[in-house]
Amino acid sequence: MTLFTIIHFNTKDITNHLNQLNNFAKITKLPSIVKSVSYFEPRFIEYDDYSYALYPELHEPSYMRFVYE
Amino acid sequence: MNNFTFLNFVLLQLYTNKTKHFSIFLISTILIMVLSSFLFITNSISKDMKTIVNNQADFILQTIIAGKVVDTPQDLVDEIISINGVTKVAQRVYGKHFYEPAEHYFTIVGIDLYDKQIVTNLKKFMDKIDIDKFLSKQNMLIGSGVKKFLDEYAYFDYYIFRPPDKSMEKVYIYDTLPNQTDIASSDMIIMDINLAKTILGIDEDHCSDILFNVPNIDERETIKNKIRARNFDIRIIAKEDLLRGYDGFLNYRSSIFMILYLIVIITFILIIYQRYSYINSVDKKEIGVLRSLGWSINRVIKLKIVENLIIFISSYILGVNLAYIFVFIFDAPLLSSVFLGFSNLSNNTSFIPAVDIASLVLIFLFFIVPIIASILIPVWKISITEPTEAMR
Numbered sequence: 442m443t444l445f446t447i448i449h450f451n452t453k454d455i456t457n458h459l460n461q462l463n464n465f466a467k468i469t470k471l472p473s474i475v476k477s478v479s480y481f482e483p484r485f486i487e488y489d490d491y492s493y494a495l496y497p498e499l500h501e502p503s504y505m506r507f508v509y510e
Numbered sequence: 511m512n513n514f515t516f517l518n519f520v521l522l523q524l525y526t527n528k529t530k531h532f533s534i535f536l537i538s539t540i541l542i543m544v545l546s547s548f549l550f551i552t553n554s555i556s557k558d559m560k561t562i563v564n565n566q567a568d569f570i571l572q573t574i575i576a577g578k579v580v581d582t583p584q585d586l587v588d589e590i591i592s593i594n595g596v597t598k599v600a601q602r603v604y605g606k607h608f609y610e611p612a613e614h615y616f617t618i619v620g621i622d623l624y625d626k627q628i629v630t631n632l633k634k635f636m637d638k639i640d641i642d643k644f645l646s647k648q649n650m651l652i653g654s655g656v657k658k659f660l661d662e663y664a665y666f667d668y669y670i671f672r673p674p675d676k677s678m679e680k681v682y683i684y685d686t687l688p689n690q691t692d693i694a695s696s697d698m699i700i701m702d703i704n705l706a707k708t709i710l711g712i713d714e715d716h717c718s719d720i721l722f723n724v725p726n727i728d729e730r731e732t733i734k735n736k737i738r739a740r741n742f743d744i745r746i747i748a749k750e751d752l753l754r755g756y757d758g759f760l761n762y763r764s765s766i767f768m769i770l771y772l773i774v775i776i777t778f779i780l781i782i783y784q785r786y787s788y789i790n791s792v793d794k795k796e797i798g799v800l801r802s803l804g805w806s807i808n809r810v811i812k813l814k815i816v817e818n819l820i821i822f823i824s825s826y827i828l829g830v831n832l833a834y835i836f837v838f839i840f841d842a843p844l845l846s847s848v849f850l851g852f853s854n855l856s857n858n859t860s861f862i863p864a865v866d867i868a869s870l871v872l873i874f875l876f877f878i879v880p881i882i883a884s885i886l887i888p889v890w891k892i893s894i895t896e897p898t899e900a901m902r
Contacts, residue, residue: 442831449838455862459561461690464635466565468628469619469700470602470721472752 520816534782535825538877541774542829543836545873548767550837551849552760553864558693559756563749567598567721568730570747571737579745581716586741590722593736595729600625601717603703605710607671612663616656617698620706636685648705649684654858655696657686674711681705692859693850775877779884786888794892802897807890814889815882822878830870838863 466472524531571590573582584601591599603620621628629641636651650669652660660669660683671679687695707714724730734746800810836842841860842849850859 442835443827446831446834450834450863450865453838453863458690458862461635461688462558462561462694463565464631465687465691465695466562467631468621468635469604469694469698470566470600471604471617471619471694472559472563472566472756 516813517816520813520820523813523817524820531821535821537778538822538825538881539829539832541771541778542826542873542877543833545771546830546833546870547837547842547845548771549869549873550833550863550865551842551845551861553866553869554837554861555693555849556756556760557862557864558859559760560753562694563752563756566749566752567600568723568749569721569734570602571720571722572745572747573719574743574745579719581712582719582744584715584717586720586744589740590720590737593733595724595726595733596722597725598721598723600721601703602719602721603706603710603712604718605706605712607699607709609659612659614659615697618706618710619698619700620703620710621700622703636688639685644684645702648679648681648701650681650699650701651685651687652683652700653687653695653698654689654692656699657683671709673709677708679705679709681709689858689860696859775880779880782881783884783888786885797889797892798897798899801893807893810893811886811890814885818882818885819878822881826874826877834863834865837861 571582571586572579574580582601587599587601590596600622605618607616607618608614609616621632623629623632623641623645632639632641639651660666665683668680668682671681673679681701687698687700701709704714706712707717710718712718724733730748734748737746738744797810800813801807805813836845838861841858846859846861
């Protein structure tokens with residue numbers, strides 16, 4: 442099993458995957474990961490908790506600004 | 511007794527008591543597997559994130575009014591480009607589209623399809639794309655998560671957006687973004703920059719934020735201060751801050767998991783300590799027989815250490831291998847949801863092999879050393895008792 446793992450690790454082609462990510466980042470110029478992935482970051486949870494339901498305009502749907510803080 | 515005979519005796523001991531050791535072997539393998547899987551996933555996501563962030567501009571400029579990020583006037587692009595030492599100034603348009611019935615968010619990104627650099631990268635990214643055809647009508651490229659979601663709601667060919675001005679924008683689905691970039695593109699919709707501005711309600715002469723590069727590292731601080739001195743309502747974020755932010759994000763998850771792991775490992779060590787403290791009469795007699803045959807205390811302890819080392823090292827090797835197969839071959843079913851989330855659109859990211867040897871060594875030391883210590887103390891206590899008393 443160890444031999445199989447070592448062979449898989451050494452032969453798996455990750456260059457294509459990384460190239461695609463590079464190209465994608467150059468197109469969108471956006472470093473943000475998808476919302477589901479970032480959901481559990483405490484700042485997002487806090488953000489949802491402190492959004493005031495009576496004043497929905499305070500609840501901006503943009504979570505991205507938190508990524509840059 | 512030479513080393514070979516000693517090892518042979520240890521293996522015989524293990525074989526004789528195989529049922530006794532099996533449960534410990536199984537629990538250790540599961541513990542190591544879960545911890546290693548977690549490390550492999552974290553390393554893989556971290557590698558993806560660093561690749562994405564390293565391709566970003568050196569600085570991001572945002573406009574802040576009353577503590578909130580607002581749209582940035584495009585005039586700032588001309589102002590920044592006039593500063594010596596600044597290169598590649600570009601506007602960025604992005605935002606969220608909230609699909610209320612399902613309470614899901616899409617990320618809308620507008621790209622300038624008349625920018626040669628972007629078009630070249632887009633063609634590298636998607637071989638089949640025909641830019642003229644894409645621009646012939648209102649088209650969009652969607653992430654695989656969005657595609658799956660729209661299919662569920664029967665939007666097979668197009669989707670109708672409702673911009674803030676209450677108009678309706680029918681946008682056709684041109685193609686789906688490749689799966690390799692799911693970590694960043696699963697919830698993404700890419701479209702022409704002007705269409706994105708209309709849908710997101712951004713004025714024509716505004717953008718979400720501005721990007722710029724400063725190739726000379728020594729000039730960066732001066733240029734930042736120069737821009738800040740001219741504009742009081744802006745925030746400039748460096749690429750290094752982004753990297754630190756993402757490191758913090760991944761470390762936060764690591765620390766939560768580490769706390770849980772520590773609780774489990776301490777419990778496991780206590781169970782093993784208890785097991786060896788209340789060692790049964792057969793084990794006691796066995797040690798007593800060995801002592802009466804002339805074995806020294808050191809040799810009895812050595813026997814127990816080697817016996818347990820064989821169990822734990824083999825469970826460690828098996829656990830790490832199983833974790834590798836689980837994460838990088840089967841893409842960590844169930845566990846991946848903990849990391850990739852399940853609150854928004856589904857994400858089918860496949861993890862690229864990223865193994866941090868230092869972390870594996872650390873697991874080995876943190877796992878094996880306390881466990882061996884928890885065995886050593888009770889075994890030593892029995893070994894120092896008189897053989898006749900131990901055999902009673």
